[in-house]
Amino acid sequence: MLELPLSDFRKMAVEEFDTTKLLAHASRQAEERSYKNFPIIDVDSHHYELESFHEILEYMEDPVLQQLAMSASQATSKGNGVMPGGVGYQDMGGRVTRYPLRKIEKAEGGKHRDITLTKRWMDAMGIDLAVMFPSPMLQLGLHPQVEVEVALSRAYNRWLVERVLSHEPRIRSMLYLPFNDPEASYKMVQEFGTAKGVNGFMVTSARHRPVHHNAYMKTYALLEEMNLPLAFHAGYNWNDQAMGMMNKFISVHAIGFVFFNMVHITNWLMNGMPERFPKLKVLWIESGLAWLPFMMQRLDNEYMMRSSEAPMLKRLPSEYMRDMFYSSQPMEMTDMGALETTFRMIKADTQLLYSSDYPHWDFDLPSTIYDLPFLSEEAKRNILGGNAMRVFNLTLPA
Amino acid sequence: MPEIHVAKIAQFPDGERRIVRAGDTEIGVFHWQGRYYAYENLCVHQGGPACEGVIMHKVEDVIAADKTWSGQKFSKDEIHFVCPWHGYEYDLKTGECAADRKLKLKSFEVVKRGEDVYVVAG
Numbered sequence: 196m197l198e199l200p201l202s203d204f205r206k207m208a209v210e211e212f213d214t215t216k217l218l219a220h221a222s223r224q225a226e227e228r229s230y231k232n233f234p235i236i237d238v239d240s241h242h243y244e245l246e247s248f249h250e251i252l253e254y255m256e257d258p259v260l261q262q263l264a265m266s267a268s269q270a271t272s273k274g275n276g277v278m279p280g281g282v283g284y285q286d287m288g289g290r291v292t293r294y295p296l297r298k299i300e301k302a303e304g305g306k307h308r309d310i311t312l313t314k315r316w317m318d319a320m321g322i323d324l325a326v327m328f329p330s331p332m333l334q335l336g337l338h339p340q341v342e343v344e345v346a347l348s349r350a351y352n353r354w355l356v357e358r359v360l361s362h363e364p365r366i367r368s369m370l371y372l373p374f375n376d377p378e379a380s381y382k383m384v385q386e387f388g389t390a391k392g393v394n395g396f397m398v399t400s401a402r403h404r405p406v407h408h409n410a411y412m413k414t415y416a417l418l419e420e421m422n423l424p425l426a427f428h429a430g431y432n433w434n435d436q437a438m439g440m441m442n443k444f445i446s447v448h449a450i451g452f453v454f455f456n457m458v459h460i461t462n463w464l465m466n467g468m469p470e471r472f473p474k475l476k477v478l479w480i481e482s483g484l485a486w487l488p489f490m491m492q493r494l495d496n497e498y499m500m501r502s503s504e505a506p507m508l509k510r511l512p513s514e515y516m517r518d519m520f521y522s523s524q525p526m527e528m529t530d531m532g533a534l535e536t537t538f539r540m541i542k543a544d545t546q547l548l549y550s551s552d553y554p555h556w557d558f559d560l561p562s563t564i565y566d567l568p569f570l571s572e573e574a575k576r577n578i579l580g581g582n583a584m585r586v587f588n589l590t591l592p593a
Numbered sequence: 594m595p596e597i598h599v600a601k602i603a604q605f606p607d608g609e610r611r612i613v614r615a616g617d618t619e620i621g622v623f624h625w626q627g628r629y630y631a632y633e634n635l636c637v638h639q640g641g642p643a644c645e646g647v648i649m650h651k652v653e654d655v656i657a658a659d660k661t662w663s664g665q666k667f668s669k670d671e672i673h674f675v676c677p678w679h680g681y682e683y684d685l686k687t688g689e690c691a692a693d694r695k696l697k698l699k700s701f702e703v704v705k706r707g708e709d710v711y712v713v714a715g
Contacts, residue, residue, distance in 0.1 A: 202650035202667040205608070217677065220640050290647055292677040557679060560639050 197299050199289050212296035214312060214554075218319035224562045225321030234580035234591055235561050237317070237325040239428070239480045239522045239550035242309045243297070244329040244351060245278070250358065255350040260343060277343070280334035282433055284444045291556045310363045316553050317365065320560060323580070323591055326367045326394060327359075330555070333430040336374060336402030345373040352387055360392025364592035369395040369426050369478075374402060377410035384414055388421050394587045395423045397480070400455035401430035407466035415472050424476035424520070424586055429456050453486040460490060460516070467507020469515040476586055478520040481552060484537045485527040491516055491540060517542045520586055522550035523578065524559040535569045544574045548583045594715035599631075602708050610644060610674070615714030620701055621645065622712055625672060625685055629703035631712045632688045637696045641678030644698075648674050649682075651691065 198206040215222075225231075244251060248268055255261040267276035286294030302311040309327075317325050332351060338344045348371040355368055370387050372380040380396075387393055396418060398406070406427075418425050431451025432438055438454070441447050456479055463469070463477070491513035498505060498512050508515070521541060528534060541547060552558045564570070564578050583589065597615050599622045605611060610623045612634055619634035621644020636643035650667035657663050673682040673691055682691040683698060690696035702713040 199647060201647055205648075207647055217642070220635070220642055224640060287680045288649075290649065290675040290677075290680045290682075292646060563639065 197296060199292065199295060201289075209292075209296055209299070212293070212300045214293070214300060214315045215319055217293060218316060221320045221560055222318075224560060225319075228321075228562065228565050230321030230561060230565075233576045234324070234584060235320075235322045235549065236580040236583035236587075236589065237320075237322045237551045237553075238478070238548040238583050239524065240313070240317075240325045240327050240553050241330045241555055242313060242327055243331075245331050247307075247309065247354070247358075251347075251350050251354045253350075254353040254357075255346055257342075257346050260346045264347070277347070278331050278335065279337040279339070280331060280432075283431075283447075285556050287556060293554055294556070297554070306362060307358055309359055310366065313366055314363070320551065320553070322551065322561070324365050324367060324589065325551075326369060326587075328368065328397065328428060329371070332371065333399050333428060334401055334432070335371070336399040336404075336430075337432055337434070338375075341373075341375045345376050345379045348373045349379075349383065352383065356387060356390045356392065360390070364392070367392050367394045367587070369393070369397040369424065372396045372398050372414070374398045374404055374411075377408070377414065380411070381414045381417065384417050384421070384423070388417070388423055393423075394589075395426060395476075395478075397426040397428050398459075399430055400427045400459055401432045401451075402455070405462050406459050407462045407468060412471070415468070415475055419472045419475040422474075422476075422588070424478050426478040426480050427456055427459050429453065429479075429481040453482045456482045457486060457490060460519075461494065464494060464508070464512045464515055465505045467505065469518065470507045470509065476520060478522065478548070478586070480522040480550065481524060482521075483525045483527050484521065484523065484534070484541065484547075487516065487521065488533075488537050488540050513540070517546065520546050520548055520582070522548050523564060524550040524552045525557040526559055526563055528563065531568070534567075538567075538569070544577055545582060547578045548586065549579045594713045596704070596706075596711040597714050599703070599710040599712055602705065602710055605710055608648070610648070612642075612644060613712060615712075618714065619644075620712050620714065621674075622703060622710070623648075623674065623685055624710075628686075629705075629710060630685055630688070631701035631703045632683070632698040633701075635698070636676040636678065636681050637690060637698065638676065638679055638681050641676045641681075643676040643681065643683060644674060646675040646677035648672060648685065651682075 197209050252264050264277045302308040304311050335344050352370045429452045431447050433447050438447050494512035549564050565575050597613050599611050605624050607624050613620050621634045622631045634642050634644040651671040653668050655664045672685045674685050675682050688698040688700045704711050
């Protein structure tokens with residue numbers, strides 16, 4: 196049993212927590228909309244890797260760092276002292292109850308807890324295949340020690356492949372690139388690029404490395420050669436000086452989750468990366484969609500006047516952006532007219548990939564796409580699954 | 594209008610809620626400060642079980658006479674229930690969405706009959 200702290204010093208006692216029950220309405224939506232008749236691929240979902248931190252640390256090769264991490268993990272709560280970040284209120288003061296309650300959810304069945312829990316929400320929502328990412332490690336790129344980012348991410352990738360991806364064909368991942376060490380990133384692609392369940396690689400966007408630096412070119416070339424997509428997964432950094440001016444988590448989350456991707460996509464475009472790696476598939480994850488019309492208009496307008504500063508480009512920045520891919524969540528749905536315009540501007544029918552972000556607080560159900568009034572049935576199915584199958588060369592497990 | 598039995602009055606303490614079913618419709622019934630309130634258990638956002646989340650007082654900013662901010666407090670009067678999926682908050686006494694009061698959950702009449710509470714599912 197768990198007691199949730201409420202206002203006025205009240206408490207709410209909770210005996211049990213079951214994701215299937217929490218998502219019963221999602222199951223009903225899946226049935227009403229006949230999701231079983233077409234594939235639904237979720238290109239951005241999460242697990243809480245620190246719940247398996249002791250297992251992950253077993254895969255850490257540096258004996259000194261491993262001992263440091265094990266000791267820190269034992270002395271305080273998991274990951275404290277080892278992982279950057281910390282301040283943040285994703286659970287909304289316990290209003291999003293799955294955050295505090297997940298610890299009392301039972302996950303029997305012989306498989307790894309992450310597999311059991313992930314399949315539980317996938318089944319409830321009608322999702323056939325999910326690309327899974329870590330949660331706290333989305334801030335690992337802010338770690339002040341580059342060698343710790345490398346060691347932890349390599350341990351995580353090895354653990355994920357061996358303990359999760361190898362055992363469940365419906366769960367895939369784009370593995371963590373330790374981007375603060377370009378050479379280690381390259382080796383990561385070499386080592387894990389063909390591992391079971393690996394559908395590409397992911398850069399956590401919250402960091403301070405320019406994506407156009409020469410040191411990354413061989414990694415991009417290798418990804419292009421191996422036909423593995425590269426994703427930039429958004430994240431916030433409240434410790435950033437500009438973000439530090441904001442006093443609310445809502446503010447930092449709203450702006451922080453687009454800020455780094457705005458910087459990275461601008462560098463990517465102005466330095467002609469799409470011309471250098473024309474076949475590399477690039478995916479921008481978890482910044483929602485409203486930033487894209489802004490970026491297209493802003494960059495096009497400046498490029499028309501200052502094309503001498505971006506001489507690699509042969510087309511407008513927005514045209515290159517229409518060749519890139521975007522995950523849908525958290526889809527801004529408060530102005531349907533603006534959303535329809537956004538879909539047109541990014542060529543959503545072929546470039547947009549549905550993502551839930553479950554179990555995070557601002558997750559989107561497949562119905563956020565399926566119920567849009569301005570999409571054809573074919574477009575809905577492409578966005579919910581067809582586009583992802585094409586981008587990742589997927590076939591569904593039997 | 595069909596009446597759906599919610600609970601015995603004695604077994605439905607103040608501050609609690611019950612979820613009942615009327616055909617395909619789920620209804621959340623709240624007992625708060627001596628009165629009963631009932632709404633459809635379907636969030637206006639993405640269809641979550643809006644009535645099943647925590648019951649929390651509204652958070653308020655405390656602004657002094659000179660317009661400076663001096664902290665936050667929980668409201669003494671305004672009470673919300675919160676959809677557990679994404680945090681949409683609803684005024685427990687009206688069913689209105691606290692962030693945009695144009696949005697409102699469908700409400701139902703609650704009646705006491707003898708020792709029992711019923712919701713009028715119509």
